[in-house]
Amino acid sequence: MLRQRHVPLRRCVACGAQRPKRELVHVVRTLQGPVVVDLENRATGRGAYLCHSYICWEQGLKKSRLEHALKVQTSDEDKQRLREFASTLIQQSFRGG
Numbered sequence: 001m002l003r004q005r006h007v008p009l010r011r012c013v014a015c016g017a018q019r020p021k022r023e024l025v026h027v028v029r030t031l032q033g034p035v036v037v038d039l040e041n042r043a044t045g046r047g048a049y050l051c052h053s054y055i056c057w058e059q060g061l062k063k064s065r066l067e068h069a070l071k072v073q074t075s076d077e078d079k080q081r082l083r084e085f086a087s088t089l090i091q092q093s094f095r096g097g
Helices: 054-062 065-070 076-095
Strands: 009-011 018-020 025-030 035-038 045-050
Touching: 025 065, 035 076, 045 054, 045 065, 054 065, 054 076
Parallel strands: none
Antiparallel strands: 009 018, 025 035, 025 045
């Protein structure tokens, strides 16, 4: 009989949806300080997860849910970098990818 593999679940900090870890985007407050998007899920530091939805990214940034989860006050540079990444999600959704 085949054993089912354990699928780690994580919760989106914006919408609260619980999904497999690979279906969410990992955002990390690194040990050096900046908040970065970790597409490989390997960065060291305090992490939080967001859906691939632009709406979740906007809620996470506007309502400070991401800051609360990461326990940090994000800098303007960090917010700009995260918004730029979120804008790529819009472009991907229009292209169907």
